[in-house]
Amino acid sequence: MDRAAEFKQLVEDIKQHHCSLRDGCIQAVPGEGNIDSPVVFIGEGPGKTEDELGRPFVGAAGKLLDEGLAQIDMQREDVYITNVVKCRPPGNRDPLASEVAEHKPFLERELELIQPKLIVLLGRHALQWFLPNEKISSLRGTAKRQGNRIFFAMYHPAAALYDPRLKDTLFSDIKKIPVLLQKIDELQNDASFSPQSQGALF
Ligand code: URA
Numbered sequence: 435m436d437r438a439a440e441f442k443q444l445v446e447d448i449k450q451h452h453c454s455l456r457d458g459c460i461q462a463v464p465g466e467g468n469i470d471s472p473v474v475f476i477g478e479g480p481g482k483t484e485d486e487l488g489r490p491f492v493g494a495a496g497k498l499l500d501e502g503l504a505q506i507d508m509q510r511e512d513v514y515i516t517n518v519v520k521c522r523p524p525g526n527r528d529p530l531a532s533e534v535a536e537h538k539p540f541l542e543r544e545l546e547l548i549q550p551k552l553i554v555l556l557g558r559h560a561l562q563w564f565l566p567n568e569k570i571s572s573l574r575g576t577a578k579r580q581g582n583r584i585f586f587a588m589y590h591p592a593a594a595l596y597d598p599r600l601k602d603t604l605f606s607d608i609k610k611i612p613v614l615l616q617k618i619d620e621l622q623n624d625a626s627f628s629p630q631s632q633g634a635l636f
Pocket of ligand 1: 477478479480481484489490491492493495496517592
């Protein structure tokens with residue numbers, strides 16, 4: 435199967451799956467966007483609008499993410515956008531650890547397929563999943579390497595909706611992404627680069 439077919443199968447598997455959140459939501463919301471993108475954005479889980487439309491980040495938080503992408507001359511179609519959990523938790527409550535674990539194989543398959551150079555963690559749920567010992571308030575705006583993955587943490591756009599003072603921070607962080615991607619290219623072309631190294635990067 436080629437990548438496009440594998441992705442189509444994954445989307446189908448996500449749409450058809452049954453999990454503990456499934457009875458309480460309208461539909462599962464697969465990730466979407468460019469599977470050749472060097473960058474993947476990971477949020478928490480679908481909200482009301484996403485549940486209704488079956489697409490990630492299409493409500494108010496998504497509009498802010500689109501605005502942020504426009505700051506770096508990108509559109510949502512240029513990147514891949516997904517969530518830790520693919521089904522809306524009731525009343526938008528935080529997903530439970532058990533629910534996140536149920537959905538983990540989907541997220542792992544997305545990342546395996548796309549092999550992004552940079553994984554952008556939007557907010558504490560995405561951060562907790564990959565870097566459980568880190569705090570969003572201290573890590574945001576910085577990149578961290580773990581194994582062969584490079585993460586960049588940002589506030590969740592919904593946080594900037596609740597507290598508009600965070601909007602400037604969100605936008606100044608997103609503006610670091612093109613520079614980071616360039617630095618990652620340079621690093622990977624450096625013969626001394628070890629893909630297994632850990633720790634803070636830039
Ligand atoms: N918040 C998220 O974390 N994901 C969405 O898809 C929408 C809002």
